[in-house]
Amino acid sequence: MDRIAGGLLGVHAGDALGAGVEFSSWAQIRDRYPDGPREIVGGGPFGWAPGQATDDTDLTRAVLLAYLTPSADVVRAAADNMLAWLDQGPRDVGAATKAGLSRYRQTGDPRQAGAGPGSAGNGSLMRCLPTALAVAERSRRIRESVEISAITHDDPRCTASCVAYNENVAALLAGASPADAVQVGHSATSEPAVRAAIELGRQLKLAEVAVTALVGLADQARGYVLDSLSLAVAAVLDPRPLPDVLVDIVRVGHDTDTNAAIAGGLLGVRDGLAAIPDKWLAVLQFRDEFRAAAQVLGRRRPGVA
Numbered sequence: 001m002d003r004i005a006g007g008l009l010g011v012h013a014g015d016a017l018g019a020g021v022e023f024s025s026w027a028q029i030r031d032r033y034p035d036g037p038r039e040i041v042g043g044g045p046f047g048w049a050p051g052q053a054t055d056d057t058d059l060t061r062a063v064l065l066a067y068l069t070p071s072a073d074v075v076r077a078a079a080d081n082m083l084a085w086l087d088q089g090p091r092d093v094g095a096a097t098k099a100g101l102s103r104y105r106q107t108g109d110p111r112q113a114g115a116g117p118g119s120a121g122n123g124s125l126m127r128c129l130p131t132a133l134a135v136a137e138r139s140r141r142i143r144e145s146v147e148i149s150a151i152t153h154d155d156p157r158c159t160a161s162c163v164a165y166n167e168n169v170a171a172l173l174a175g176a177s178p179a180d181a182v183q184v185g186h187s188a189t190s191e192p193a194v195r196a197a198i199e200l201g202r203q204l205k206l207a208e209v210a211v212t213a214l215v216g217l218a219d220q221a222r223g224y225v226l227d228s229l230s231l232a233v234a235a236v237l238d239p240r241p242l243p244d245v246l247v248d249i250v251r252v253g254h255d256t257d258t259n260a261a262i263a264g265g266l267l268g269v270r271d272g273l274a275a276i277p278d279k280w281l282a283v284l285q286f287r288d289e290f291r292a293a294a295q296v297l298g299r300r301r302p303g304v305a
C-alpha cells in the first residue's frame, strides 16, 4: 500500500514540482534555481496554485477512478472520465488528448478513438500508472495499458511505452530491484524504438545531465514519449533519494511537469510514500484522495491481508 500510495503521489508531486517551470529551458531553470527547483511553488505559464493538479494528475485520476468504481468496461469508464474532464475546460490540454477524446465523442467507442499515428507525445504515458497498481494479472494489465493509451495516443510508440512502464511498475510492486524491473519492462515489448529508449535511459546519468544539459534525447525532453520514458528509466535506476532525482528531472527543462510526473510514478513505487517530502505532500490537491485510493487498491491485491 505504501508503494501504491507512493506511485500515485509521486506522479502528483512530480507534476506539481515541474508545473512552475513548464516550457522553461535548462538554462532558464539554472538561472532561476541554481540548485534546482526544490519547492512546490505553483505559477508557471498557466498560473497554477502550489500543488494544484495539472493535466498529468487530473488524467491519472481519471484512470484511477475508473478502477476504483467497478464497471463492466474499465476502458470505457476511463474514456468517460477523461471526456468529463475535457468538458470542464481545463487550462492545459495536449493536442492528441483533445483529438483522441473528440474522436471518442464522435464514435462512442473507446476502441475507435485515438489521435492516430503521428507525433507520439507523452500524454498517455503520464496517466497510465493506475493500471499497473490495480491489475495483478499480467495479460489483462498489458491489454488495458494498451487500450487506455489508445483512447487518445494510439501510436505504437505510445501504447508500447505504457506497457513497458506498467510492467516495470508491476515488477517493483512485486519486490524486484530497479534494474530487474527495468529489464521486465524492456522484455514486455517488442517495439524497437521503445526498447532503444529504455537502453538510452540505462545509460543516462541524471546528475550529470542536470548540470551539463547534454541530455542526448531525440526531442530534448519536449514532450516526445520516448524522451520521457528514457528519463523515467534513468530516474528509477538512480540510487539517490527520490527528491534529488525528481528535482534533476525538472532541471532538464521543457516538458518539466510531465517528465517529472512520469518519473515520479516510478520513483514513488520504488521508494514508497515516506520518500516524498512532507512539505511537498502538504500542498498536493489530491493528497488525501490518492492515499485513500491506495488503501482500496492495496486491499484488493492478492496476498495482501
Ligand SMILES: [Mg+2]
Pocket (backbone or CB within 6 Å): 015, 054, 055, 056, 092, 257, 258
Ligand atoms: Mg501538465
